[in-house]
Amino acid sequence: MNNNEFTFETRLLHNRHKIDPTTGAVSVPIQHASTFHQYDIDQFGKYDYSRSLNPTREALEDVIAELEGGIRGFAFSSGMAAISTAFLLLSSGDHVVITEDVYGGTFRMVTEVLTRFGIEHTFVDMTDLNQVQAAIQPNTKAFYMETPSNPLLKVADIRAICNLAKEVQALTFIDNTFLTPALQKPLELGADIVLHSATKFLSGHSDVVAGLAVVKDEELGKRLGYLQNAFGAVLGVQDAWLVLRGLKTLSVRLEQSQKSAQILADFLSSHPMIKEVYYPGLKNHPQYELQQVQALGAGAVLSFELADEEAVRTFVANVKIPVFAVSLGAVESILSYPAKMSHAAMPQTEREKRGISNSLLRFSAGLENPNDLILDISQALGKVSESQLALHQGEHL
Numbered sequence: 321m322n323n324n325e326f327t328f329e330t331r332l333l334h335n336r337h338k339i340d341p342t343t344g345a346v347s348v349p350i351q352h353a354s355t356f357h358q359y360d361i362d363q364f365g366k367y368d369y370s371r372s373l374n375p376t377r378e379a380l381e382d383v384i385a386e387l388e389g390g391i392r393g394f395a396f397s398s399g400m401a402a403i404s405t406a407f408l409l410l411s412s413g414d415h416v417v418i419t420e421d422v423y424g425g426t427f428r429m430v431t432e433v434l435t436r437f438g439i440e441h442t443f444v445d446m447t448d449l450n451q452v453q454a455a456i457q458p459n460t461k462a463f464y465m466e467t468p469s470n471p472l473l474k475v476a477d478i479r480a481i482c483n484l485a486k487e488v489q490a491l492t493f494i495d496n497t498f499l500t501p502a503l504q505k506p507l508e509l510g511a512d513i514v515l516h517s518a519t520k521f522l523s524g525h526s527d528v529v530a531g532l533a534v535v536k537d538e539e540l541g542k543r544l545g546y547l548q549n550a551f552g553a554v555l556g557v558q559d560a561w562l563v564l565r566g567l568k569t570l571s572v573r574l575e576q577s578q579k580s581a582q583i584l585a586d587f588l589s590s591h592p593m594i595k596e597v598y599y600p601g602l603k604n605h606p607q608y609e610l611q612q613v614q615a616l617g618a619g620a621v622l623s624f625e626l627a628d629e630e631a632v633r634t635f636v637a638n639v640k641i642p643v644f645a646v647s648l649g650a651v652e653s654i655l656s657y658p659a660k661m662s663h664a665a666m667p668q669t670e671r672e673k674r675g676i677s678n679s680l681l682r683f684s685a686g687l688e689n690p691n692d693l694i695l696d697i698s699q700a701l702g703k704v705s706e707s708q709l710a711l712h713q714g715e716h717l
């Protein structure tokens with residue numbers, strides 16, 4: 321029986337790196353060496369220098385490639401290092417069609433850095449295929465997707481966009497950070513490169529910054545491997561080990577967090593203090609059906625809109641369980657304020673155009689008991705209601 325016959329949950333634990341061949345160790349050894357002795361002046365060994373290839377990093381690269389259904393994986397020092405290195409596949413004069421509510425760091429890279437190298441872009445709402453089609457130019461060489469998007473959880477049709485890209489021989493990049501291969505396999509839907517901030521769900525414990533890329537094509541793998549070595553933003557071995565360790569519990573963590581996210585989304589949807597809930601697991605989400613078709617679940621991240629910025633301030637000051645922080649995808653719930661955190665790199669006018677208002681909060685469900693989360697959120701919303709009431713009474717004095 322080969323590994324591919326096992327389910328995803330089993331393959332998280334039983335892959336070809338589960339036992340170290342030299343010692344039988346059941347955890348991947350951390351190989352700190354930066355360089356490797358060469359026994360033959362004419363014939364170097366497989367490893368020569370750790371920027372180019374390191375056995376610990378290689379284990380992680382193999383594991384993520386297998387989990388995404390690709391043939392080669394690459395580990396980088398951050399999600400942004402993975403994304404930026406992938407963009408180095410492009411050249412001056414090329415054009416990228418990119419989803420409009422892309423991660424703030426990717427927005428910064430595309431608008432402030434790539435433009436200096438003559439790489440152009442067009443932002444589109446990728447839920448609208450007509451907009452995607454209309455944005456194509458003779459020099460379009462890549463489509464960049466993030467689905468569900470951040471922070472509005474819009475869902476793009478991966479297969480349809482990959483088909484459009486193939487018609488014009490452009491590459492498709494997809495940031496799969498929010499769902500991970502546990503829930504979504506973009507390579508199987510036609511994408512060329514899957515990118516990850518492994519800082520989030522893949523490692524899952526808010527204790528490492530890492531990035532990954534996976535491809536399914538040998539030739540593209542060679543080009544990206546060349547760039548990984550040329551640019552040199554590789555992941556350190558301790559951090560590679562932490563991601564490997566985190567991956568083992570990915571399925572159980574994500575399953576539990578996703579359950580909680582659904583419970584919270586349902587609860588918030590019927591709460592009078594909440595103006596809007598964004599979660600693709602809600603039946604009234606505009607792409608609910610599409611999400612059901614192209615992924616195994618809606619994930620563990622949701623966003624919601626309060627009345628105004630004042631309400632956000634009161635809520636954040638009173639909520640007790642979630643950490644109030646940048647990031648997502650961890651064992652502890654994380655509450656974020658996109659306008660000042662993940663999307664701070666986006667000017668306010670651009671944010672508002674995209675519906676990322678100052679009253680929007682993002683919630684990444686952790687592993688706490690969902691009943692506790694609901695109790696906590698309820699009491700914090702109660703405080704928002706009290707303070708709004710007090711304000712109204714003040715007006716009538």
Ligand SMILES: *Cc1c(COP(=O)(O)O)cnc(C)c1O
Nearest residue numbers: 398399400423495497517519530
């Ligand atoms: C965090 C994040 C990134 C950037 O990853 P880093 O590891 O912080 O560099 C990219 N895309 C998404 C969707 C993210 O959430």
